Amino acid sequence: MSVFDELQAHSALSFEQARMLPLEAYSSEAVLDAELATVFAGDWQCVARTADLSEVGDYVCADLPVVGGGVRSIVIIRGEDSIRAFDNVCVHRGAQLLTGCGTETRITCPYHAWVYRHDGSLIGGPYMAESTEADGAPFNPDRHRLPEIRLEVWNGFVFVNLDPDADSLGPRLAGLHDIVGRFAMESYVTVRNEVDVWPTNWKLLVENFMDAYHVFKVHKESFGANGDNTANTEMYPGTLDWAHHRVVEADGPDLTANGDDRLDGEWRRTIVLAAIFPGFVIQLQPDWLWFLMITPMGTDQVRIAWQVAVAPTTLAAADDPDALIADINALIDQVNCEDHPVVAGIRRNVDRPQFDRAPLSNLERNVFDFDRYLTTRLSR
Ligand code: FES
Ligand SMILES: [Fe+2]
Numbered sequence: 181m182s183v184f185d186e187l188q189a190h191s192a193l194s195f196e197q198a199r200m201l202p203l204e205a206y207s208s209e210a211v212l213d214a215e216l217a218t219v220f221a222g223d224w225q226c227v228a229r230t231a232d233l234s235e236v237g238d239y240v241c242a243d244l245p246v247v248g249g250g251v252r253s254i255v256i257i258r259g260e261d262s263i264r265a266f267d268n269v270c271v272h273r274g275a276q277l278l279t280g281c282g283t284e285t286r287i288t289c290p291y292h293a294w295v296y297r298h299d300g301s302l303i304g305g306p307y308m309a310e311s312t313e314a315d316g317a318p319f320n321p322d323r324h325r326l327p328e329i330r331l332e333v334w335n336g337f338v339f340v341n342l343d344p345d346a347d348s349l350g351p352r353l354a355g356l357h358d359i360v361g362r363f364a365m366e367s368y369v370t371v372r373n374e375v376d377v378w379p380t381n382w383k384l385l386v387e388n389f390m391d392a393y394h395v396f397k398v399h400k401e402s403f404g405a406n407g408d409n410t411a412n413t414e415m416y417p418g419t420l421d422w423a424h425h426r427v428v429e430a431d432g433p434d435l436t437a438n439g440d441d442r443l444d445g446e447w448r449r450t451i452v453l454a455a456i457f458p459g460f461v462i463q464l465q466p467d468w469l470w471f472l473m474i475t476p477m478g479t480d481q482v483r484i485a486w487q488v489a490v491a492p493t494t495l496a497a498a499d500d501p502d503a504l505i506a507d508i509n510a511l512i513d514q515v516n517c518e519d520h521p522v523v524a525g526i527r528r529n530v531d532r533p534q535f536d537r538a539p540l541s542n543l544e545r546n547v548f549d550f551d552r553y554l555t556t557r558l559s560r
Contacts, residue, residue, distance in 0.1 A: 183208050184558070191555035195417075198548045199537035201555070203530040206381040211558075212479050216247045219458040219557050221342050224349045226460040226473050227265070228338040229487065231370050232281065233258040237298065240281040241268055243483075244342065245475045254329055256338055257287070259298030263333065265340045266300050266326035277326075287326075300326035336366025337460070337471075352421040353456065359424060360452055360464055364442050368469055368489035371505045372512075376484045378520060380527040382459065382476040385484065386550055388523050389461040389472065390453060392425050393543035398522055402514040415542060418549030420556055424454040425546055435466035437497035442466070455546065457553045467494040468508055480527055488512060 181189075186202040205211050227242035238258050243251035253268040255278050268277050275291035278284070286303065287296040294305035302321040311319040330341045332349045335357065339349050350357075378385065388394070392415060396408045403409065414426045432449045436442065443450075443466055452464040459474035473485040488508060498504040540548060 183211060184214070187211070187555045188559040191552060191559045193552075195540070195545060195548050198540060198551065200387075200540070200547075201383070201551050203534060203537075206383060206527060206530040207479050209479060212476060213247050214558050215458075215476065215554070216245055218560075219554065220245055220475070221247070222346060223343075223458055223557070224332070224339040224341045224346070224456070225458070225475070226337050226339050226456070226471075227254070228256050229370065229489070230263065230333055230336045230338060230366060231368070231489070232373075233263055233338070235283060236260055237283045237285055238281075239278055239284060239287075241278055242340075242485075243475075244340075245477065245483075249478070252342075254340065255287075256331070256340070257284075257298055261299075263331060263338060264298070264300060265329040265331040265338075267329065269327070270294055271302070271324050271326065272305065296326055300328055302326075335360060336368075339456075339460075355419065356422045356424065356454060356456070360454065362443055362447060363452075363464055363466065363469075365464060365469055365489070368491055369495055370487055370489045372486075372488040372509060374484075374486050376486070376516075377477065378482050378484060378524065379480060380482055380523040381479055381530075382474050382482040383550075383554065384523045384526050385472075385474050385482050386455060386457075386459060386461060387547045388519055390423060390425075390455050390546035390550060391544055392427075392453070392546070393541045394522070398518050399515055402511055402518060410543065413543060415545045418455075418546055418553075420457075420553050422454060422456045423546040423549035424452055426453070427451040437467070437491070437493040439497075440466075440491070440493035442493075453546075455550060457550060467491050470512055 183202055183204040187205060228240045232240050236258055239255050241253055241255050243253055246252045253276060254265050255268040256263060256265045270277055270289040272292060272294050275289050277287055277289055292305060295303040297303060302324040304321045308319045313320060313323060330344060332339050334349055334353060392413045395403055396410045409427055412427050412429050414428060416424055428446050428450045434448045436448045448466055455461045462469060462471040468490045470488050475483045477483050495501050
């Protein structure tokens with residue numbers, strides 16, 4: 181049975197029947213190529229927050245993984261009317277236009293200085309007066325523009341999709357919006373912006389983030405410092421687009437700042453862990469959020485672009501905002517140190533002789549949801 185036959189069979193399993201994915205799925209180059217050609221080329225990927233693009237001309241570049249290795253560089257830029265995404269490539273002779281992030285009144289190519297507006301239209305290029313279009317007409321900048329990529333904003337997150345025919349993201353996430361919309365997370369203030377590369381398969385990282393089972397053990401010293409929260413975890417079945425669970429500490433502290441009335445009742449003590457497939461995961465709290473944009477770099481390396489943002493009310497109420505931010509960052513650094521050896525170790529172990537995969541805990545329901553999404557997409 182090929183690994184693709186196994187994945188197809190996996191897509192039909194109920195949660196009760198399911199195990200972790202076939203081990204080869206974490207090491208197979210062919211599976212990675214199929215993932216790149218299917219989910220990364222056809223599903224929505226988060227590339228930024230609107231908070232990264234607050235002023236006209238603000239831009240960020242993002243690298244999207246593509247079949248065969250390497251990346252497709254895109255640029256996301258705020259124009260006078262909206263945020264747009266383009267291939268980060270000059271239509272003259274293919275130079276990369278921008279790098280990193282910054283602010284530009286116009287996009288000027290570093291090679292021969294062709295100039296584009298924020299909407300991707302070409303203003304012109306120097307020394308082109310003698311040039312002609314393919315049909316012999318005089319060179320006309322109006323005939324040329326940057327290739328635009330589909331973009332949607334959802335709760336302050338900027339998503340792009342390389343498939344021009346993909347279903348709109350908003351309706352697919354309506355159920356998740358009903359849960360997280362109340363947090364107004366688009367207003368959270370960015371306090372940290374990082375890119376890491378870990379030696380593991382990208383799927384193992386998504387699964388680990390959505391695994392509520394390991395927290396009491398692996399994160400005993402960080403998330404579990406005040407006791408085991410496992411009994412407060414509420415697991416919900418996911419969809420083929422997203423999944424989530426909640427940690428609701430009925431007797432825990434109110435996590436909102438004084439006077440902050442965004443959230444009612446138990447929501448003031450609720451942490452939401454959510455995934456938007458394929459590679460966006462978030463830990464959302466009343467006081468801060470942590471999100472990861474996860475993309476593969478081969479079968480045994482994953483790129484993790486991640487940010488931390490704090491609720492503005494929480495920042496305003498803090499006696500010492502810098503100390504508050506330092507505490508959150510220290511917690512997340514510790515959590516990352518705790519997860520790193522686990523997910524790196526699993527990646528090494530899937531290369532060993534097969535073991536018989538054993539049942540999942542109910543606390544791993546969201547791991548199954550992600551696996552079902554992936555195996556369903558790869559089986560179409
Ligand atoms: S490649 Fe950009 S101006 Fe020539
Ligand atoms: Fe973890």
